[in-house]
Amino acid sequence: MSSEDDSVGFHGYERDALLDLKAGFKNSFLDNNWTSLMCYMNDTPYWYGVQCLNGQVTGLVLDNMGLTGEINVDALVNLTELVSLSFKNNSIAGNMMEFTHNHKLRNINISGNGFDGEIPSSVLNLNSLESLQLQDNNLSGSIPGFNQSTLKAFNVSYNNLSGTIPETKTLQSLSLSSYFGNENLCGPPTPTLCSTRNNLSDSDTVLVFADVIVLVIILFLFMIYYKKFKELKMKRNEEQENTIMDRAMDEGIPKRERGKPVFMENNGMTTFELDDLLKAPAKGLGKGNFGNCYKAMMEIGQVVVVKRVVRQVRAIADQKHPNLMPLLAYYYSEDEKFFLYKFASHGNLFDRLHGGRGTGDRVPFRWSSRLAVARGVGQALKHLHLNTRTRTTAAHGNLKSSNVLLYENDQILVSDYGLTSLIALPIAAQHMASFKCPEYLSHKLISKKSDVWSYGSLLLKLLTGRIPSHSAPPGTNGVDLCSWAYRAVREEWTAEIFDAEILAGKWPEIGQVLAEVEEIKVGGESEDEQYSYSSFDRSLTDDSLSATPSVVIGDDQR
Numbered sequence: 001m002s003s004e005d006d007s008v009g010f011h012g013y014e015r016d017a018l019l020d021l022k023a024g025f026k027n028s029f030l031d032n033n034w035t036s037l038m039c040y041m042n043d044t045p046y047w048y049g050v051q052c053l054n055g056q057v058t059g060l061v062l063d064n065m066g067l068t069g070e071i072n073v074d075a076l077v078n079l080t081e082l083v084s085l086s087f088k089n090n091s092i093a094g095n096m097m098e099f100t101h102n103h104k105l106r107n108i109n110i111s112g113n114g115f116d117g118e119i120p121s122s123v124l125n126l127n128s129l130e131s132l133q134l135q136d137n138n139l140s141g142s143i144p145g146f147n148q149s150t151l152k153a154f155n156v157s158y159n160n161l162s163g164t165i166p167e168t169k170t171l172q173s174l175s176l177s178s179y180f181g182n183e184n185l186c187g188p189p190t191p192t193l194c195s196t197r198n199n200l201s202d203s204d205t206v207l208v209f210a211d212v213i214v215l216v217i218i219l220f221l222f223m224i225y226y227k228k229f230k231e232l233k234m235k236r237n238e239e240q241e242n243t244i245m246d247r248a249m250d251e252g253i254p255k256r257e258r259g260k261p262v263f264m265e266n267n268g269m270t271t272f273e274l275d276d277l278l279k280a281p282a283k284g285l286g287k288g289n290f291g292n293c294y295k296a297m298m299e300i301g302q303v304v305v306v307k308r309v310v311r312q313v314r315a316i317a318d319q320k321h322p323n324l325m326p327l328l329a330y331y332y333s334e335d336e337k338f339f340l341y342k343f344a345s346h347g348n349l350f351d352r353l354h355g356g357r358g359t360g361d362r363v364p365f366r367w368s369s370r371l372a373v374a375r376g377v378g379q380a381l382k383h384l385h386l387n388t389r390t391r392t393t394a395a396h397g398n399l400k401s402s403n404v405l406l407y408e409n410d411q412i413l414v415s416d417y418g419l420t421s422l423i424a425l426p427i428a429a430q431h432m433a434s435f436k437c438p439e440y441l442s443h444k445l446i447s448k449k450s451d452v453w454s455y456g457s458l459l460l461k462l463l464t465g466r467i468p469s470h471s472a473p474p475g476t477n478g479v480d481l482c483s484w485a486y487r488a489v490r491e492e493w494t495a496e497i498f499d500a501e502i503l504a505g506k507w508p509e510i511g512q513v514l515a516e517v518e519e520i521k522v523g524g525e526s527e528d529e530q531y532s533y534s535s536f537d538r539s540l541t542d543d544s545l546s547a548t549p550s551v552v553i554g555d556d557q558r
């Protein structure tokens with residue numbers, strides 16, 4: 001401040017501030033007007049646009065004067081009594097000036113200029129501010145949080161302001177028109193919603209985006225892993241409840257002697273060690289009369305069926321026919337004996353005939369398919385009974401629908417042949433199909449003809465779709481098929497005796513059926529000899545087998 005400060009009614013520092021301003025404006029009118037005395041006491045000011053009170057500048061109103069140039073941001077610091085400032089409608093550029101020392105300011109109007117930069121935060125300290133008119137400039141940045149209750153007129157329209165309008169009572173109570181023309185302003189009172197993006201820097205946005213992608217990938221991987229884990233678990237539960245070894249322990253079979261399974265030649269099978277088999281995941285297929293049957297999934301990808309037996313014979317392995325289930329390997333030791341068969345994935349004849357009846361899942365079993373089964377089984381029996389190239393001819397002994405297996409490509413495979421000689425008579429008589437024939441029941445006679453009888457009842461079953469009483473599984477009711485069919489033929493119920501499923505397809509000619517039966521019978525007639533267990537037992541003399549015959553043959557069986 002100059003020494004003139006002390007002189008009453010004149011403040012030289014204010015005059016100097018105005019002269020500096022004038023120098024910046026380069027306005028000829030002001031250059032000529034702002035000369036001599038500025039203001040004195042309460043006299044009318046001598047300078048155009050300057051208002052004074054008690055010799056001090058209280059107002060500066062230079063509207064519509066074509067002012068150009070920039071204003072020094074500190075230009076107003078010495079005008080401490082300033083109440084009104086208006087540079088409306090000029091062409092002033094540069095940043096807005098600071099108002100740090102202008103606490104008495106009530107009205108600021110710099111609208112219609114070229115001010116740029118941000119609104120200085122010093123305006124927030126102007127506690128008497130009533131009107132702030134900043135419209136029609138190039139101001140940028142965000143709006144400071146004006147909260148002065150005195151502020152009633154506020155206009156920042158048509159600038160480049162951006163961001164959320166602060167939620168102060170003062171700013172929110174203003175009309176929408178105060179904010180017009182600022183494309184990037186958002187939030188109330190404008191209708192534009194503020195997105196998160198508006199508040200984030202570009203690098204923040206990239207990071208958030210990357211995080212989201214990583215999260216999605218992790219989630220995706222987790223879902224795949226979980227799905228696979230569930231599938232695997234379900235598969236394991238379903239197929240791998242136990243290994244063959246565990247199952248053996250469950251059945252009370254003691255730890256076996258170590259040995260090697262004996263593989264049949266040319267059976268297309270990759271050989272493996274006993275341990276591999278015993279450790280393979282296994283699924284129970286059923287509890288047969290002579291041991292349990294398991295489906296084992298070998299690590300090398302092969303699926304085999306393991307059938308536990310009491311004793312096994314080489315003769316069974318010798319039997320080779322397209323309709324006989326081939327024996328892949330057998331294992332024999334003191335404590336453990338089993339046969340290994342290939343797995344028939346299409347199930348057995350019993351299930352094909354009776355499974356799913358009355359449900360939507362049932363696939364009709366047509367006559368042509370039944371005929372194919374009848375032929376296949378007949379061929380298998382013919383081979384067993386008559387083939388002289390094997391060491392012995394033998395009866396099947398346990399022909400029934402659960403031992404007729406359906407392999408891929410509609411191949412019919414008869415299994416469980418030759419087991420009769422391995423079973424003690426009382427057990428065989430109780431469980432095996434041949435022992436249900438009339439000759440055995442009345443005269444205790446058993447022969448290959450018993451197989452023919454079993455085959456006959458299998459044919460009747462194929463024709464009628466009924467379960468014969470002699471092979472009805474526990475819990476199912478069977479009918480005496482022979483007497484039922486006899487009665488049906490005698491009383492001429494021809495149509496009724498056929499399974500409705502056959503009738504739904506092509507009507508089978510009974511002559512055709514009989515021709516098929518006759519053809520099979522022809523081979524069997526020549527072999528009239530009755531057989532006993534001893535015919536099988538001869539095969540047990542194979543040196544590789546150390547078991548003693550387990551069948552007790554009584555006189556009444558011959």
Ligand SMILES: Nc1ncnc2c1ncn2[C@@H]1O[C@H](COP(=O)(O)OP(=O)(O)OP(=O)(O)O)[C@@H](O)[C@H]1O
Pocket residue numbers: 285286287288289290291292293305307325341342343344345347348398402403405415416431
């Ligand atoms: N190689 C195989 N492929 C597919 N399923 C098989 C195989 N061998 C047997 N089965 C099935 O396993 C189950 C049990 O067979 P298993 O031979 O032990 O008993 P069964 O035929 O019911 O009675 P039995 O002991 O009097 O022969 C049956 O449903 C049978 O059809």
